[in-house]
Amino acid sequence: MQRLLITLTVLLFAAYTCVFLYMFDGGPPSGGQVAEVSVVINGPLNKYWDQVKRGMDQAASDLGAELVFDTLVTDHSAAEQGELIGRELDGGTKAFVIAPAAGDTVMKRVLGGVSEKAVIVACGSRMGSGLADASVSADNRAMGEALGERIVAYERFRPGILIITDGSGTESELSRLLGLTSVLSRAGARYSVRVVPPGTRDMAGRVAAYALTENARTVVALNSVTLTAAGEAFSANPHRARVYGADSSPDIVSLLEKRVITCVVAQNAYLLGYLSVESAVAELRGKRADAVVPVGCAVITANNMYTKEHERLLFPFGR
Amino acid sequence: MLSLSFTAIAVMGMVFVGVAFYVPFYSSTMDTVSSAHRQVLEQINLNLEDTLASIRRVSDWVYFSDIKKSAPGESIARDMYTLYDVNRDRIVSISAFTDDGKVLASAPLSVKKPFVRPEEQEWFVSAPVDNFYISGPHVQNLFMDSDNKYNWVVSVSRRIEVVSNGFRENGVLLVDMNFSGIEETCRRAALGETGYVYIIDAGGDLIFHPKQQNIYAGQAAENNLAAASYAEGVTRRETFEGQDRLVTVKVVGYTGWKIVGVSYVSEVAPYTRVMLFVVFVLLFGIGFMLLINLLVSAYIATPINRLEKSVRDLSHGGADGSVAAAGPAEVRSLAAEIDNLLDQRRNLMNAVLKEQDLKRKSELNALQAQINPHFLYNALDSIAWVIQDGEIKSAIDLITALSRLFRISISKGRTIISVADELEHARNYLTIQSVRFKGRFGYTFSVTDEARACATIKLIVQPIVENCINHGMEFMDGDGMITVEADVDGDGLFIRVRDNGMGMPEETAQRLLSSPAPANPGTVAAGSGIGLYNVQERIRIYFGAEYGLSICSEPDEGTEVTIRLPARRYEPGAGD
Incomplete structure (x- = not known):
């Protein structure tokens, strides 16, 4: 009995030492693996999407994610968007932020079984729960x-x-x-x-x-x-x-x-981009993002556009 | 308990040593971190101050070299553009306005937006005469831009005097500093893996923060208001939103802004590693000490426990050998000492027992000796009376009875005899006394064989019978009767002597058993009282307090004295 006890103790100490050395050496990389997220917007890059992209870049930097930003040649071409998504999926992408090019019925046909193989976050436009894991948009x-x-x-x-x-x-x-x-x-x-x-x-x-x-x-x-x-x-x-x-x-x-x-x-276009990537990364890392992530909006005229609140919304600064 | 005590002491010692090493290390690490923070913040501060100084120089140059020397016009605008071009990474625009907001000169853009009223903007209103006003970051919206660019700027403004067409008029000179330069400087600052730098104004409002948009949208938070009150150059440790952080503040000259450096304690590599190492060593040490202490305490405690058990057994009379002696020399020595002590105690107890036995026998013999002369006196007195009456046969019977009586009394010096002999002795006595009392009473014996075979101390029935005769039969006239019965009930032997004499009150009966003093001082000569007490004491000395006599008596009815003894079979030669 005493021998068994000593053996167990020695083994315990050995295991403890190994765990310590592993931790002392740095342990697993903090934040887990780099999350790769493909962003597929619904048209060519324009100044509106440039603002959204700033938020996305900031989120990617904060959350240790890597972004691939894809744009369409033809504005709101669901077929082209589906093609791009399929190509990214084949390349091993596990998470998409999509600005839907069409309504749910068309997107369902275009996306096929993508939602079963990868995380999909709809950006700027809400998608049905069967299509997207989360939708980030204003009401x-x-x-x-x-x-x-x-x-x-x-x-x-x-x-x-x-x-x-x-x-x-x-x-x-x-x-x-x-x-x-x-x-x-x-x-x-x-x-x-x-x-x-x-x-x-x-x-x-x-x-x-x-x-x-x-x-x-x-x-x-x-x-x-x-x-x-x-x-x-x-x-x-x-x-x-x-x-x-x-x-x-x-x-x-x-x-x-x-x-x-x-x-x-x-x-808030910047926030729209930030929250979209944040939701995608969260889903990718196994955390359940909210099905609908709301983004605030405001009614702005020439008279109130330079108030502090609207200035921040209209002219986001960031990366 | 022993191992726990050892462990507690060891842990206390280790914690003390750990703390003794940790505290200076912590202090040193914090100094290093603080120093690194200060260096980074100092660098940013230098950049900011350098930028602001260059902006001020540009403003001074434009004002003192151009505006003061020549009338506003193309030449000033050209100079402004040249200065802008040289500093384009820092400056967004240089412009001069009249008091009513008209553009005197401007570069690189010069066409004011139609709906903009510069004279109502804060940088315009707050511009001082002989100093600079430095605004917070805002969007520059003064000039038409074909690219629709909206730059975040920090405005540096001052009041100016302009000579135009021979008239002096007041105005404002504005140099817009590119805020993205400040932003980039702060973003590039490295404070650990995820540490960052932000800037606040004197009131704590954010000027720049890497997550400014998220903070404005309520998606993130910063402890900026608290940071505004922190002393400059001191690295403070704070907990914000559950995270342990190190915060250092540096005040920027001219502006009153504060650069705040934030890093996370968990990312301070040497600190984290040493903390990890200290915790490891501490836990390892505690585990190791616990194991060692368990073994050591088992080596010490087990023999002590065994020793304690031996001593406890001995104290309860469970063991009669020596105590267990094993383990360390100290324990063995202690066991030997206890053994020695027990030997001494045992010897002492034997001596005490022997002494008590001797004393008991001595007392018994003394009581025995006390009864013999008393009885002999009564017997001889009876014989003398019979001889005096000339009753030869009665005298012969009396002497024969006396002879047998003495034979049983002597019993070869034994104290224990059979009940049969004891009752025979009583019968001989009664024979003698019946002659003496000339048939005033009769007597009967009723004894079971089982009782007859039992053992008793000798001469306990005769004194009772004697008392029956002396006190019960004295006034009887031939109808007196003494009955002696003996039987065994359970583990008790009961010998009852009953008479139908005068009897006595309850308290008199109790006094006869409890005190050697005569029940009635006037009857001492007749020998009453002392006999019963004598018998009672002898029985109790020999057999214990639960045995002895009990008296049941009613005045004018009679008395019954019961002797209770343990029912033990008589073995000749045994018991003494």
């Missing part, structure tokens, strides 16, 4: 409603409200449209909706033409691309129509400052 319907309330307050007696949508069918576009039209309908405002598909050549000219056709004095665009086009359409003649829209970029801010754009509802 798009609330953004549309906020825009609608602003328009109702200032424009309800002006004839013709033209709503420009890209027709991509993404949750962000549809929810903003639904939120906006529900408020306008409730207020009895007349509006028309025109689709300007992504990638349309001379988008600004198309918007101007629609405005002329519809005799619209108020134009509303629901994403940064169409809003920039709408702003450009009336930059030479800002009195022709008042432009409202969602999202922000330096170009949009410039148009806002010039009073070409009257008002925007903007979400």
